Amino acid sequence: MAPKKVECKKPEPKKPEPKKEAAPAPTVPKPAPLPEPEAPKEPAFNPKAITLEYTADQIEEFKEAFQLFDRTPKGEMKITYAQCGDVMRALGQNPTNADVLKVLGKPRPEEMNSKLVDFEIFLPMLQHISRSKDQGNFEDFVEGLRVFDKEGNGTIMGAELRHVLATLGERMSEDEVDRLMAGQEDTNGCINYSSFVKHILSG
C-alpha cells in the first residue's frame, strides 16, 4: 500500500490588505487618536511624529512580508532603501517614487542600495504613505491615456504606451513595462486602455 502523500496545501497568498483597510481604520480596537491634520508638504518626513494606527495582527502580517524582503545574510530584519518602495507596494500602497524618496529623507542615489531600514523605522513610513490619498482614479487615467488614442476608438498602440511609460514621468524600466503589458496587446498590437487601467487598478 502506497503511503499517504503529503498534501500540497493550497498556497494562501497573503493578499495584501485592501487599500481601504490600510487607511486609518476606525475599527482599530484601541482608541484611535485623531488623524493628524495633513502636514504641509515642505517639512521633511519625521518618523517620530507618526502615530501608528495598526492592529497587532496587521503589524504581524507586515512583519512577515518585511521578512520576505530581508536579504541580509543573517536575517537581521533589515531591508535596503531601494526595497522600501517595493515592500510598501506589496502591502497595498501605491506611492510614487518621489513619495518614497521623501519618507526616506531624500537619500542620494548611491545610498539606495547601501543604507538599510529596520522594521521599526519602516512602519511609520508605511503609515505615512498609507495616509496620503492615491493620486488619480480610473477616470483620470483613462482620460490621460485617451490623448494617445489617435483613432478615437478606445485603443492605443502598445508601442506608444510602452514609450509613454518608459520615457515620461517617473520612467519605468523596459523590464517593468514588459511585465506590465504582458498579454495586454491584441493581434494588431493595440491595447484597450480602459480595460488596461481596470486591470492595473484591480491588482
Add this chain to the structure above:
Amino acid sequence: MSVVNEFLFLDNDFKNSGVAQADWSTKKMVWIPSEREGFQSASIKEETGNEVVVELDNGKKVTVSKDEIQKMNPPKYNKVEDMAALTCLNEASVLHNIRERYFSGLIYTYSGLFCVVVNPYKLLPIYSEKITEMYKGKKRHEVPPHIYAVTDNAYRNMLQEREDQSILCTGESGAGKTENTKKVIQYLAVVASSHKGKRHHYSLTGELEKQLLQANPILEAFGNAKTIKNDNSSRFGKFIQINFDNTGYIVGANIETYLLETSWCIRQAKIERSFHIFYYMVTGAKDKMRDELLLEDFSNYRFLVAGHVQVQNQQDDEMFEETLEAMEVLGFNEEERIGMLKVCSTVLQLGNIEFKAEKNQEQASMPDNTAAQKVCHLQGINVTDFTKAILTPRFKVGGELVQKAQTKEQADFAIEALAKAMYDRLFRWILACVNKALDKTKRQGASFLGILDIAGFEIFEDNSFEQLCINYTNEKLQQLFNHTMFILEQEEYKKEGIEWNFIDFGLDLQPCIELIERPNNPPGILALLDEECWFPKATDVSFVEKLTNTHSSHCKFSKPKNLKEKAFFTVQHYAGKVDYNATSWLTKNMDPLNDNVTALLSNSSSAFVQDIWKDVDRVVGLETMAKMAKSDSAAPTASKSKKGMFRTVGQLYKESLGKLMTTLHNTQPNFVRCIIPNHEKRAGKIDAHLVLEQLRCNGVLEGIRICRQGFPNRIVFHEFRQRYEILAARAIPKGFMDGKQASTLMIKHLDSDPNLYRIGLSKIFFRTGVLAQLEEERDLKLTDIIIAFQAQARGFLSRKAFSKKQKQLTAMKVIQKNCAVYLTLKNWQWWRLFTKVKPLLQVTRQDEEMNQKEEELHKAKEIAQKSEAELKEITQKHNQVVEERNQLQAKLQEEAELYAESEEVRIRLEAKKQELEEVLHEIEARLEEEEERSQVFQQEKANLQQQLKVE
C-alpha cells in the same frame, strides 16, 4: 517610392518622442544668438532682472540679455511642414525649422500662405512622373510641401473659382527660382495637357506643351550665364502666362521678360561666363556653319574675358545641338537660326574692334579694320559707312548736319553700347517669335496661370540703377504680398464666421513705392532721373543733389552719413536700408546709341537684320547726348521728354512693371520664396546668416509677423478636443457632443482670455503662443497623471511579485516537507521492500488483466451469438407474415371479383324488376279501368234493376 518618401515625408517618430518632449519641458530650452550658427539652443538656469543665465549644450554657462533670447518651440513642432503652426514665431525657430528640414532632405516648407524652398544643390528624386501623379488633385494639407502642391492648388483654384492665378518665385540668384519655375511648367504640361490619352508616351505630348517646355532652353541659352553664385543664372526676369480653356487644357502661352542684363555681353569676372549661347556657338558650330558665322577661337574674343570657362556637367557642343533643336520645335527656320547666330557672332566681333587715339588726342582712329569688316559682312552693311558712322558721325545742330570726330572713349562707348543694344534686340526678337509660336491657337483662353521668375531683393556692396529697379519691383511685389496675406487671412476669418475688427498692420509700403515712382508733386526718383537726363550739364552728382533737396524730409529717404561720395543716396526699403551709387545713372537711364550706325543697320541688306532694327526711332541718339553736353542749347523740360519719340529705361521699366502689377493684382497670387543655402554651391550646407538675411529680405519673417497679429494657430475642433480634453476633462459631459460645442465648453473651462482665441465654424483660432501655453499645461497635467498611473502600475507589479514570492515560499515549504518525509521513508524496511516488490506486482496483474479481458471477450461473443439467433428468428417470422399477407391479398382479389360479378347480376335483376313493375302498373291501371267500367255497368244494372222494379 520609399527612397523618394524620405525627401517628402517627415519621419513621425521624432515628433512624438517623449524624451524630447520631457527634455523641452524640464529644461526651459531657448535660443540665443550664435556667431556661427545664427542661433543655438540653451537652457535657462537662472533669471535675474534683465539678465538670464543659460547653459549651452556643451555645458558652458553664459549670461545674456533677456531681449536676446528667443523662445523655443515644443519638440512636437520639429520640422513642422507649415511654420505658421509654430507657436513661438521668431527668427531662431524659423531658421531652425528650415535648417532641420533641409538637413533631412526636405527642401520645401510652408510658411503660412507661402512656400519656402531651399536650393538642395543636388538632384532630388521628387519630380518624377509618379510624384506628379501623387500630387494631382490633392489639397495642400494632404501631401507634403512641394512646388507641385502649390501649382496644383493654383491650377484647381483657377478651374474652380474661375480666377486667374499667379505663382511668384522670388529669391537671390542661385536660390532656385528658375528651376522651380521650370517644375511648375513641367507639372502643368503634364496635368493640363489636352493629350491625356497619350500621356504615357512622353514624346507624344501635344505640340503646344512641347513648345512650351522647349521655349525655356532657348531663353536660357540667350538669357542665362554662369556667375560666381550660380552656374545657370537668369540674367533677366520673366513672367510666363499660360492660358487655359474652360476645361483646363492649355491653349497658349505668353512670355514677358524684364531687364535683361546685357552688360554680361561685354565683361565678366574671372570664373564667370557671358551668356551661354556664345559658348554653345563657338564650341558647337562646325564646318560650313563655322565659316559662315566667321567664328574664331575663344581666346580671340575680347568680350569673352576669361576664354572658354566650362560649366560643370554641361557640354557646350551638346547644348548647342539642343538649343538648335528647341528652335526648330518652336518654328524658327534655317535662315532665322543663322541670322540669330550671326548677331551673336557680331556681338563678339564688335569687341575686337580697336581704336587708337590720334596724337592730338581729340580723334580716334581704327588702324586695323579686319574686325569691322567681319562685323559688316555679318550684318550686311558697308564697312566704309560703318567706320565713318563710328569715327565721324553726323548729327543735326540747329537744322544743319554736322560731322563730328569722336574721341577714343566715345568710340569705345559707342561700340559697347552697340553690342549691348544688338544683343538686347536679338533677345526681344527671339521672345517675340517664341510668343508667336506659343500663341498660335485660335481658341480663346478662359483663364490663365502666370509664373513670375524674378530676382529678389538685392543689397550689394555697390548698388546701382539695376538694383534700384529690382528692389523697386520687389517693393511692389511685397506690397502685393501684404495685401494678399491680409485679404486671404481676413477671408478665412470671415469664412469661419469669427468676429474680427479690421486692423491696420502698418505695413503699407506705399511711401517707399511713391518715393521711387511718383511722377510729380514731388517727383520720385525715376521721374527726377528722367528730368535730369534732359538737363544740360546735368551729372550723376547733380541728380543726387536734386534728389536730396526734393526728398530730404521723406521718411524712406536719407543720405548716407559716413560716405563722402556725393553720388550716394539711401533708400529705406522694407527689407533693409540700401545705399545706392548713382554713378552713370544718367547714361544707364538713357541708354544712348550711335544713331548713325542704327540707321545703317535698319537698312541692312539682310532682311533679318532689318527686322531686328526696324524701330530705330526709339533710340536715344548721339544728338541728344550732344545736346546735353552743350550748355547753350535749350533745356527740354520733363514734360517735353514724355512727348518725345523715345523713352528712358526707367520709364519703360516702370511701365512694364505697372502692367505686370495690374496683371498680378487681378490674379490670386501664390508665393514661392527661394532661398540659397550657401554661396559655395554645396549640398547639405546652411550658412545661417546668409539664410537669415534672405528670410528678412524675402519677407518670410515679415509675413510671419503679420500672421502673429491675427490668429495664426488654428485647430479643427475634433483635434483640439482630442489633444486638450485632458485639461478640461470635467467640462464635457459623457457621450456624444458636437465638436464646436465641446470646444467651446473646453475653452470656457480653461478660463482663457477671450481675446486670445476665436471660435469659428470648423476650427478654433488662437493668437500666437497660446497653444504653446496650452501645450505646456497639457504636458504638466499629463505628466502628473502618468506619474500617478506609474505609481499604480508599480504597485500592481510589486504585489504581483510579492504574491509570487509568497507562492514560491509556500511551494518551497511543501517541497521541503515532502523531502523530509521521503528521507524518513527511504530507510524504512517495509518501504524498501515495497519499492522492490512493486515492479513484480505489476507482472501478475498483467495476467489477471488478460483473463479479465478474455472473459469480457467471451461474454461479448455470447451476446453477439444470441443477437444473431434472435435476428434469424425474427427474419423468419417476418417472411411468414409477408407470405400470409400475400395470400390474403389474393383472396381479397378473388372476393372483389366475385363481388363485381354479383353486382352485375344485381343490376340486371334490378332492371328486370323495374320492367316488371312497369308491367304491374299497367295492369293495375287496366284493372282500375275495368273496375270503373264494372261500376258503371253495375250502376246501369242497378238503374236497370230499378227500372225493372218500377216496371
